[in-house]
Amino acid sequence: MTHFLAVVLFALFASVVFGITQRETPRRMIHYGIYCFVLFVASAIVLSWLMYFIAR
Amino acid sequence: MATEENKNGTAEAGSQAASQQGFVYLPLIAGWLVPGAGHFLLRKWGRGALLSASILGMFVMGLAMQGKLYANAHDILDILGLAGDLGNGLLYIVSRVLGLGAEQVQVTTADYGTRFIVVAGLLNVIAAVDAHNLRTGRKS
Numbered sequence: 082m083t084h085f086l087a088v089v090l091f092a093l094f095a096s097v098v099f100g101i102t103q104r105e106t107p108r109r110m111i112h113y114g115i116y117c118f119v120l121f122v123a124s125a126i127v128l129s130w131l132m133y134f135i136a137r
Numbered sequence: 138m139a140t141e142e143n144k145n146g147t148a149e150a151g152s153q154a155a156s157q158q159g160f161v162y163l164p165l166i167a168g169w170l171v172p173g174a175g176h177f178l179l180r181k182w183g184r185g186a187l188l189s190a191s192i193l194g195m196f197v198m199g200l201a202m203q204g205k206l207y208a209n210a211h212d213i214l215d216i217l218g219l220a221g222d223l224g225n226g227l228l229y230i231v232s233r234v235l236g237l238g239a240e241q242v243q244v245t246t247a248d249y250g251t252r253f254i255v256v257a258g259l260l261n262v263i264a265a266v267d268a269h270n271l272r273t274g275r276k277s
Contacts, residue, residue, distance in 0.1 A: 082202070082246060087246070090198060094195040094257075094260070101184050101187060101264075102263050102266075
């Protein structure tokens, strides 16, 4: 398993739980779940590049 | 017409009152012991199935990555890890009894696996509290 796949799976599972538990209507649950998923993955990519440049 | 609306309103209020009877903390405890069970008890089948699949998936992935199950509380980090692991309820207990999970973290993915298991426990606690909120009517 690649590190990126681990990040994507982590984001997927956590986003599903966040979406269901933090919003009340199904439509808002889906929107919030997608929002969390995108934030998880995007922040992981941005932080990875930051660490790459810091380490050089 | 108005009488029929009144009847519907009364029936709805009656069913709501009926759902408020019984042990209020049952969905909370069931949801903690078995992921998604709190929502199943409240007949929220779809939500329960998704929560169950997510938490179970994360826990199994953690074990598959040779993640460690915290068993003792020698220092503060171990205590925090143990608290997170205990959030998994029966999954944690059964896994400990069966001897699953690595004793020590030896590869990088095992460190990820350990975090997966801890986070699965924390997510399970969130899901159980959500079931409790649905039960008490704090969440519609």
